[in-house]
Amino acid sequence: MLSVLQLFTHSPLRNFSYIVYSDRSGEAVCIDPYDAKLILTHLKKHGLKLKSILNTHEHNDHVAGNLELKEETKALIYSHPNALGKIPGLDEVLKEGDIAFSHESETLVAWDTPGHTNCHLCFVLKNKTSHKAVFSGDTIFNAGVGNCYRGGNPSTLYNTLKNRFFSIEGETLLYPGHDYWDSNLNFSETMEPDNKEITKIRNLAEAKKETSEFLVSDFSMEKKVNPFFRLEQTTLQNNIREKNKETDFDSEKSYFLGLRRLRDHW
Ligand SMILES: [Fe+2]
16 A cells, blocks of 8 residues: 655745655655655655655745755656756656556556646546545645746646546545645635635644644545635635626636636735
């Protein structure tokens, strides 16, 4: 079985890095290393051998630990083909559907997910029958989605979410690139003040903090509080229309773009 370590760095960006590893073989990959020393400490603690470094995209807060981690472990670095020349130490590219890591019947597969940037991969942990987890980088956050003003495009982001994530199984876990629960739930509340699920999930997230842990959501939880996954809700649609007075709304995509604009200026 493949297991996951979620590693948090107390920077202003509240970064998550991940180690995915095989209990049986002790082999591991690291997704988005930020603090190389933190990763090395956890590899040692769990007796793991790092095979690969996987970057979801080219932004510095997702690749900052690349070179030090590569130097210490000799692991190769993999990312999106469009990231060549943009990511320090990048050795190999992964295209849509390529397998980044596997153990027995479980695989970690690259999905080409442009929008936050045009070099963005999500890594999806699958077994034979289902999608167990998504490492979403800056494509999807808890109760939010990524912005698009550093190399991305909101229309492309909508297409990625619609085609790949709006109908993914509710049980699929979400492992984002940052902990943005607090700010995103606050924004959700401004858009849907009567949504009682927001308070419930905020309380769950707060309870986790007491043990220095983080609430890991799944897509069914996201559908309760993530406004970008709730575009059919009447209250939300009314608020998006009201706050974007100059724009016509005639499709799910238009509401998505209106909501993304509001979040950009919130
Ligand atoms: Fe980013």
